[in-house]
Amino acid sequence: MSTIVVDPVTRIEGHLRIEAETENGIxxxxxxxxxxxxxxxNVLIGRDPRDAWAVAxxxxxxxxxxxxxxxxxxxxxxxxxxxxxxxxxxxNLMISAQFVHDHVMHFYHLHAMDWVxxxxxxxxxxQAAADLQQCLSPWPNSSASYxxxxxxxxxxxxxxxxxxxxxxxxxxxxEYKLPPELNLxxxxxYLEALDWQRKVARLHALFGxxxxxxxxxxxxAPCALGGTAGxxxxxxxxLALVGEIITDMRRFVDEVYIPDTxxxxxxxxxxxxxxxxxxxxMTYGEFPDPLSGADEMGRLFIPxxxxxxxxxxxxxxxxxxxxxxxxxxxxxxxxxxxxxxxQPLHPYAGETRPNYTGPQPPYDNLAMDQAYSWxxxxxxxxxxxxxxxxxxxxxLYASGHETTQTLVNETLTELKLPLSAxxxxxxxxxxxxxxxxLIGDQMAVWYDQLLGNLQSGDxxxxxxxxFYPDTWPSSAQGAGYTExxxxxxxxxxxxxxxxxxxxxxxxxxxxxxxxxxxQGQEGPYEAALKGHRIHDPQxxxxxxxxxxxxxxxxxCAVHLMDLDGGSQIRVTVS
Amino acid sequence: MSHDETxxxxxxxxxxxxRSFLAFCTATAAALALxxxxxxxxxxxxxxxxxxxxxxxxxxxCTGCTESLTRSGxxxxxxxxxxxxxxxxxxxxxAASGEAAxxxxxxxxxxxxxxxVLVVDGSIPTADGGVWSTIAGVTNLEMLRETIEGAxxxxxxxxxxxxxGIPAAAAVTAPNINQSGARSVGELMDAxxxxxxxxxxxxxxxxxxxxxxxxIAYFLAYGTxxxxxxxxxxxxxxxxxxxxxxxxxxxxxxxxxxxxxxxERAQQGYCLYLLGCKGPETRNACPRVRWNLNTSFPMHxxxxxxxxxxxxxxxxALAVDGSGFTGSCFYPDVRP
Ligand code: SF4
Numbered sequence: 001m002s003t004i005v006v007d008p009v010t011r012i013e014g015h016l017r018i019e020a021e022t023e024n025g026i027x028x029x030x031x032x033x034x035x036x037x038x039x040x041x042n043v044l045i046g047r048d049p050r051d052a053w054a055v056a057x058x059x060x061x062x063x064x065x066x067x068x069x070x071x072x073x074x075x076x077x078x079x080x081x082x083x084x085x086x087x088x089x090x091x092n093l094m095i096s097a098q099f100v101h102d103h104v105m106h107f108y109h110l111h112a113m114d115w116v117x118x119x120x121x122x123x124x125x126x127q128a129a130a131d132l133q134q135c136l137s138p139w140p141n142s143s144a145s146y147x148x149x150x151x152x153x154x155x156x157x158x159x160x161x162x163x164x165x166x167x168x169x170x171x172x173x174x175e176y177k178l179p180p181e182l183n184l185x186x187x188x189x190y191l192e193a194l195d196w197q198r199k200v201a202r203l204h205a206l207f208g209x210x211x212x213x214x215x216x217x218x219x220x221a222p223c224a225l226g227g228t229a230g231x232x233x234x235x236x237x238x239l240a241l242v243g244e245i246i247t248d249m250r251r252f253v254d255e256v257y258i259p260d261t262x263x264x265x266x267x268x269x270x271x272x273x274x275x276x277x278x279x280x281x282m283t284y285g286e287f288p289d290p291l292s293g294a295d296e297m298g299r300l301f302i303p304x305x306x307x308x309x310x311x312x313x314x315x316x317x318x319x320x321x322x323x324x325x326x327x328x329x330x331x332x333x334x335x336x337x338x339x340x341x342x343q344p345l346h347p348y349a350g351e352t353r354p355n356y357t358g359p360q361p362p363y364d365n366l367a368m369d370q371a372y373s374w375x376x377x378x379x380x381x382x383x384x385x386x387x388x389x390x391x392x393x394x395x396l397y398a399s400g401h402e403t404t405q406t407l408v409n410e411t412l413t414e415l416k417l418p419l420s421a422x423x424x425x426x427x428x429x430x431x432x433x434x435x436x437x438l439i440g441d442q443m444a445v446w447y448d449q450l451l452g453n454l455q456s457g458d459x460x461x462x463x464x465x466x467f468y469p470d471t472w473p474s475s476a477q478g479a480g481y482t483e484x485x486x487x488x489x490x491x492x493x494x495x496x497x498x499x500x501x502x503x504x505x506x507x508x509x510x511x512x513x514x515x516x517x518x519q520g521q522e523g524p525y526e527a528a529l530k531g532h533r534i535h536d537p538q539x540x541x542x543x544x545x546x547x548x549x550x551x552x553x554x555x556c557a558v559h560l561m562d563l564d565g566g567s568q569i570r571v572t573v574s
Numbered sequence: 575m576s577h578d579e580t581x582x583x584x585x586x587x588x589x590x591x592x593r594s595f596l597a598f599c600t601a602t603a604a605a606l607a608l609x610x611x612x613x614x615x616x617x618x619x620x621x622x623x624x625x626x627x628x629x630x631x632x633x634x635x636c637t638g639c640t641e642s643l644t645r646s647g648x649x650x651x652x653x654x655x656x657x658x659x660x661x662x663x664x665x666x667x668x669a670a671s672g673e674a675a676x677x678x679x680x681x682x683x684x685x686x687x688x689x690x691v692l693v694v695d696g697s698i699p700t701a702d703g704g705v706w707s708t709i710a711g712v713t714n715l716e717m718l719r720e721t722i723e724g725a726x727x728x729x730x731x732x733x734x735x736x737x738x739g740i741p742a743a744a745a746v747t748a749p750n751i752n753q754s755g756a757r758s759v760g761e762l763m764d765a766x767x768x769x770x771x772x773x774x775x776x777x778x779x780x781x782x783x784x785x786x787x788x789x790i791a792y793f794l795a796y797g798t799x800x801x802x803x804x805x806x807x808x809x810x811x812x813x814x815x816x817x818x819x820x821x822x823x824x825x826x827x828x829x830x831x832x833x834x835x836x837x838e839r840a841q842q843g844y845c846l847y848l849l850g851c852k853g854p855e856t857r858n859a860c861p862r863v864r865w866n867l868n869t870s871f872p873m874h875x876x877x878x879x880x881x882x883x884x885x886x887x888x889x890x891a892l893a894v895d896g897s898g899f900t901g902s903c904f905y906p907d908v909r910p
Pocket of ligand 1: 824
């Protein structure tokens with residue numbers, strides 16, 4: 001048996017470490033470790049609940065608004081505080097813009113280098129790349145001279161000898177399978193996506209004043225609509241720009257992101273058979289339709305629920321306030337629970353008491369059988385859950401959403417893959433792309449609803465009826481749900497005497513990247529890595545592919561350690 | 575580097591991993607369809623015309639500062655990383671992971687000793703021996719200590735690296751108000767915990783995209799830091815309050831204020847001071863440089879300034895004895 005350690009896992013948000021034990025080159029056991037703690041939940045205690053969004057939002061600058069949304073919804077849930085339909089629509093537009101922006105950036109800037117060999121692009125024939133691009137989609141940047149320029153820029157860069165962000169990549173690894181022309185196209189789109197994302201982030205700036213970290217407010221949206229030209233950012237011209245941005249987003253998804261995903265997936269179909277994880281999937285749901293007469297759950301575009309053991313015939317209901325459903329363990333985490341380490345806690349009663357018991361730094365290895373992470377282990381009715389794009393697409397599929405079913409079936413047919421291919425590393429990548437289209441297309445609907453409301457004379461964006469704390473009950477508690485790009489996210493708040501008495505956030509990457517629980521059940525990352533054959537332990541590209549397919553939101557590490565001869569080999573991941 | 579010495583020998587002498595460099599040259603030569611012998615020649619040619627090396631360390635952070643940099647319009651992040659800089663270590667953007675990433679950092683330090691730019695985002699935890707944040711098994715403080723030695727210039731990007739930020743915000747229930755002992759780069763320098771180098775603070779949560787890239791561009795053009803104020807902030811960006819640059823200031827001077835976030839006065843762009851705007855006490859460039867390709871800034875869209883580029887802006891409502899919060903840090907009660 002050997003152990004592979006990767007620390008830092010890069011091209012993610014935050015600090016993640018992975019240790020994987022291998023037998024005959026196959027991973028038999030893995031440990032996922034979050035190595036950084038800021039203790040934001042403790043920072044929130046004692047504050048005015050209306051301030052919580054601004055602090056909580058800083059949990060993450062990548063999925064930059066999701067914690068702000070979960071936070072204002074938690075307070076609104078606690079106070080039974082209704083918000084105007086326009087505010088709901090503006091939030092829908094901001095959340096969906098985050099999905100489209102974040103998924104495209106993840107694909108090109110964080111995940112692509114696991115599949116695309118940048119150095120191989122240097123041997124591409126620009127004319128052949130142009131021919132290929134023209135078959136893929138009507139996207140206009142498709143001439144031989146365009147690809148010749150991109151190639152020249154790349155060769156000038158690499159020829160300078162200063163490889164910058166490309167230094168020490170696994171270039172030339174035999175697991176890279178794309179032809180040079182497709183590698184060149186992907187590199188061109190790496191650059192184009194940087195330019196595109198900058199433009200589409202303007203949607204957040206219009207409604208929220210800035211991106212990253214746009215502004216929110218308990219009780220609605222902090223952008224008054226309906227003023228005269230130039231009075232605010234969201235005058236008629238600003239609203240028209242929102243429409244243009246939505247069009248640009250959808251076009252890039254249709255003509256670049258989807259065709260690239262399909263083109264690349266064709267070369268990696270073996271990845272449709274590994275990397276599944278735990279086989280259970282959970283969503284909290286997202287995108288309430290404020291104009292629908294349905295009940296709270298019925299008005300969600302993405303439904304809330306749990307799928308167990310790949311069984312798409314049954315969707316189990318999820319209740320965030322039921323203290324027996326969502327619970328967090330700290331049996332393998334660096335925390336103390338006052339009632340004992342193996343007793344899980346519901347977030348309303350949750351505790352964040354750091355208790356580091358790992359080795360003193362600098363260290364080479366963590367002890368997988370003891371506590372080994374700053375992440376807790378959240379469970380739904382005692383079971384580990386995968387959250388994220390795959391969970392959402394499965395939930396839409398299982399609940400009978402026709403557009404989703406058509407999109408999924410057509411994609412699988414085109415790739416000649418069965419439905420079971422979704423339960424894999426490649427399935428996760430494809431699900432992310434498909435939901436980007438579903439959500440991006442839906443943006444046009446919410447945008448039209450917003451304009452329609454305004455035209456009919458409703459310009460309300462904030463309800464200040466319950467904004468001031470003296471209008472509140474002396475104690476209250478609430479849960480705020482959202483779907484972050486990386487999966488189900490909720491914040492739980494307990495309010496006493498108008499201050500925060502307890503605050504807990506259970507984030508998507510905690511569901512996916514958390515350590516084992518008291519029963520020894522692995523989290524999704526750990527389960528997904530099992531069975532991977534590592535071609536070259538010095539270059540564990542396979543580990544990065546599966547871990548990145550979850551789009552981690554923390555910093556990671558993976559180590560290889562040879563336990564056979566009792567010696568430990570620290571492996572270079574390059 | 576003497577004339578007789580090859581580049582690879584030069585690199586070896588500086589402790590750069592020769593194996594990984596040559597492997598790369600070989601792969602590149604092959605991809606360019608050059609004969610195998612050309613790899614050595616390629617390696618030798620690579621010695622000329624170097625772009626300034628940048629090592630970017632991320633500690634107790636949220637990656638918002640990096641995200642902000644990618645939104646910069648002038649110069650763009652593509653131009654910076656491909657044409658102007660050599661971004662040799664950056665967790666979010668670099669291809670290499672694990673030990674190969676750490677090797678890239680050591681290589682860049684050795685090859686550019688005394689001349690590289692060190693960028694830091696996130697605060698540095700000092701409590702409990704630094705276990706609150708480690709990278710490759712090493713504490714943040716240790717990594718900073720090692721990396722700052724050979725730096726010509728240090729840029730602390732974001733309020734966390736510049737002033738401690740959220741990790742240093744008050745946790746009134748914890749044994750210490752600043753639970754993890756989060757420190758800014760400047761605090762560690764002033765305390766002698768790390769060596770002293772020229773330091774530029776670029777605060778903001780996150781900073782305006784074009785302020786980050788503009789500060790870097792200034793260094794590229796002039797080889798030095800712009801003029802700094804007493805908090806080490808570039809005066810061109812932090813010389814005045816956002817209030818003085820805000821287009822709503824005419825309403826402020828006329829006593830025209832919004833009382834609710836969607837009242838008619840808010841719709842007409844009246845001043846947000848009574849709704850909690852911290853513009854008058856915040857130094858930054860938001861209204862002038864504006865966010866996201868000149869699109870907007872907080873007060874232009876309708877929420878007051880949070881004051882995110884000022885030290886301890888999270889704790890404005892903390893009681894002087896630190897025992898608790900006296901109210902909201904952001905929202906005063908404006909009801910008549
Ligand atoms: S909105 Fe804020 S920054 Fe602008 S004038 Fe009013 S107080 Fe000053």
